[in-house]
Amino acid sequence: MSAESSPGWGVSIYNFFRSLKLAIVLILFITFTSIISTVIPQSRELEFYLGSYSRFTAWLIVTTGFDNFFRSFIFLAPSVLFFLNLSTCTFHRFKNRLVKKARKRFGPDILHIGLLVMIIGGVVTVAGREDGYSMLEVGESVNVPGGYVLTLENFEFLKYENGSPKDWISTVKVLKDEKVIHEAYPIEVNRPLKLGNVKLYQASYDVQSFILISDPDGNMYKISTDEWIPVGEDIYVLREVEQDKDDSSKSLAHFDHFKNHDFIDHLDFALLEYIDIYTIENMETTMATGLQMVIDPGYYPILIGLLLLTLGLFITYIQKINDGKL
Amino acid sequence: MMPTIAFILMGAAAVVQVIYLMRKTENTDPFSHFLLLGGAALLLATTIQRSIQINFVAVTNTFESLVFFSGVIALVLFAYRIQKKWKVYQFVLFGSTIVALILLAIASSPIAPNDIQPPIPALQSSWLVLHVTFAFIGEAFFTVAFISSIYYLVVKDEEKKLNADRIIYTSTAIGYPIYTAGALIFGAIWAEAAWGQFWSWDPKETWALITWLTYTAYLHMRFVKKYKGKVSAIVQIIAFLFTIFTFFGVNFLLSGLHSYG
Numbered sequence: 001m002s003a004e005s006s007p008g009w010g011v012s013i014y015n016f017f018r019s020l021k022l023a024i025v026l027i028l029f030i031t032f033t034s035i036i037s038t039v040i041p042q043s044r045e046l047e048f049y050l051g052s053y054s055r056f057t058a059w060l061i062v063t064t065g066f067d068n069f070f071r072s073f074i075f076l077a078p079s080v081l082f083f084l085n086l087s088t089c090t091f092h093r094f095k096n097r098l099v100k101k102a103r104k105r106f107g108p109d110i111l112h113i114g115l116l117v118m119i120i121g122g123v124v125t126v127a128g129r130e131d132g133y134s135m136l137e138v139g140e141s142v143n144v145p146g147g148y149v150l151t152l153e154n155f156e157f158l159k160y161e162n163g164s165p166k167d168w169i170s171t172v173k174v175l176k177d178e179k180v181i182h183e184a185y186p187i188e189v190n191r192p193l194k195l196g197n198v199k200l201y202q203a204s205y206d207v208q209s210f211i212l213i214s215d216p217d218g219n220m221y222k223i224s225t226d227e228w229i230p231v232g233e234d235i236y237v238l239r240e241v242e243q244d245k246d247d248s249s250k251s252l253a254h255f256d257h258f259k260n261h262d263f264i265d266h267l268d269f270a271l272l273e274y275i276d277i278y279t280i281e282n283m284e285t286t287m288a289t290g291l292q293m294v295i296d297p298g299y300y301p302i303l304i305g306l307l308l309l310t311l312g313l314f315i316t317y318i319q320k321i322n323d324g325k326l
Numbered sequence: 327m328m329p330t331i332a333f334i335l336m337g338a339a340a341v342v343q344v345i346y347l348m349r350k351t352e353n354t355d356p357f358s359h360f361l362l363l364g365g366a367a368l369l370l371a372t373t374i375q376r377s378i379q380i381n382f383v384a385v386t387n388t389f390e391s392l393v394f395f396s397g398v399i400a401l402v403l404f405a406y407r408i409q410k411k412w413k414v415y416q417f418v419l420f421g422s423t424i425v426a427l428i429l430l431a432i433a434s435s436p437i438a439p440n441d442i443q444p445p446i447p448a449l450q451s452s453w454l455v456l457h458v459t460f461a462f463i464g465e466a467f468f469t470v471a472f473i474s475s476i477y478y479l480v481v482k483d484e485e486k487k488l489n490a491d492r493i494i495y496t497s498t499a500i501g502y503p504i505y506t507a508g509a510l511i512f513g514a515i516w517a518e519a520a521w522g523q524f525w526s527w528d529p530k531e532t533w534a535l536i537t538w539l540t541y542t543a544y545l546h547m548r549f550v551k552k553y554k555g556k557v558s559a560i561v562q563i564i565a566f567l568f569t570i571f572t573f574f575g576v577n578f579l580l581s582g583l584h585s586y587g
Contacts, residue, residue: 020546020549020550021550023546024543024546024547024550024553027539027542027543027546028539028543030539031536031539031540031543034532034535034536034539035536037532038529038532038533038536038576038580039580042527070527122525125523125524131522160444162443162444164443164444164446165446165447166444166447167447167450168447188447189447189448189450189520190447190448190450190451190453190516190519190520191519192519192522199522201520201521201522202447203522292522294522294523296522296523299518302514302524306511306514306515306524309506309511310507310511313502313503313506313507314503316503317499317500317503320499325496325499326496326499326500
């Protein structure tokens, strides 16, 4: 073969990356390694792997990166290759469709472009995502990036009749430069609040119990959940207040009673009852909401990628029906 | 009660199908698909009844998912049987009916309690409904492709192989976009709204991706001549086993965000 007829290295690399066989090999490799990753507990300490597997297996897991698979070389390297492969294939296919007088079948191209945009969005998310978390009680405020001030106006924990959770609703007021942006926005699971480039999600909640006790001299003490009242060798640990908002005399404070560090029993006290020398003067519960704040610069690229993927699938499907293949 | 009657109807369909299968005639039986349609109607009625009771589309636990999945398989089989474009073999009808029956049998077992429970907050989303229903509709077509792949591997006649290959391809080509939309696209959008991220590499998500990648590999393999036929049929079988593992295996063997369904 003459020197003129052999393809240059540039063409060889191009042909290598646009190869369908390469795509299949990479897909199967990523599939196979992903399967292995799901049976290995992820992101644990070295001691965990040493304790759970033989020394050699633990070494192999940690060295190959299977302990943190989706951030490891063994996942990222084939993913980068797949990205290059998919980009080259898409470019080649698209170019041929435009040049040749073949049927214009752009569905798979749009689908592939959607996948590429999604992968780019995923990389942007990994590189630039910021997460924050805030526990708020009613009346408390938090500053949100972008100059917003968010105040929790109300928090409700709704339950079904069987006691299972129905909804958590954090009603918030939002100000920016002392101007009201939202007077009362209910943040719920599946209903986040968007403020500029920040999204706030209903993530958790916490219940805090308090009691007020007085000693014979009239001194008052505030006891919170898991705090205790020492009386000689006895210790009374407050676990929870069960508050009856309609009739405070029916409210109960649940305690664990210990003597010399040994658990004795569970005790319930009502309002104005005595714990040895102490009198329960008041008891109440407060609820706090857990709001997650997310800044994700990859949000729109991923969303556009998903839309292109959907569009590509739909067009491909319609084209196949029109071609009589389905 | 309705799932039990559906099970009886579909069981009767399987009996009719197996009798015709043993007669070694080329023709498919004339009425088992009506029994399947009856079964599908009862299962979908069960979904509607439970939806009214919980005031939400009843696809939020394993029992409800199995009832829906089984009903859709029966419906897809009916559709395949009445269409005239492709020849559907008795073996494929029988095998797919057995899959639907197995799913219903699991639905009546202790691993899928049928208590009527209203959805927890994370599940109260239209995206969840689209996610689950589309994924199962796609998987119903994958079931037909799976049984056709087994048929492809056991049958000797070349024309039957060719026709089975066509059924495998068309079922996958119909199921793939529906599954992609449901399992991946709608699932990702729902996850973003509920937990603030499109993808979190939860075991169920990873296995849904593994399943999708395997079907993707199958569709691309058809462009490579040497992978056509036997190799693609084997990949199809593996892909369906992954589908089933994604549904059951992950729930019971691996922990994650999807432990409820």
